């Protein structure tokens with residue numbers, strides 16, 4: 001992912017609309033690119049700050065953004081975990097089916 005693509009995805013990131021693949025590219029780009037980190041910070045400040053101003057909540061952009069990144073990273077990990085579990089249970093189901101098939105064939 002380059003900086004131009006990254007900038008185009010910031011709004012989607014803030015609205016939680018990125019696909020798993022884009023989200024992981026997005027998060028790895030931000031770790032290696034200072035200017036994009038600044039850009040995200042500014043856009044987050046506008047996006048979240050306006051809402052907080054209306055509701056009167058206190059707002060610590062650096063802490064909140066760090067929390068958001070942590071949450072998204074964790075979510076990415078959880079999504080991968082769910083996918084692996086689904087694959088594993090599919091394999092077990094298929095294996096069980098084959099075993100039952102063998103048992104039925106051999107004991108007839």
Ligand SMILES: [Zn+2]
Pocket residue numbers: 002003006029033034035036
């Ligand atoms: Zn960049």
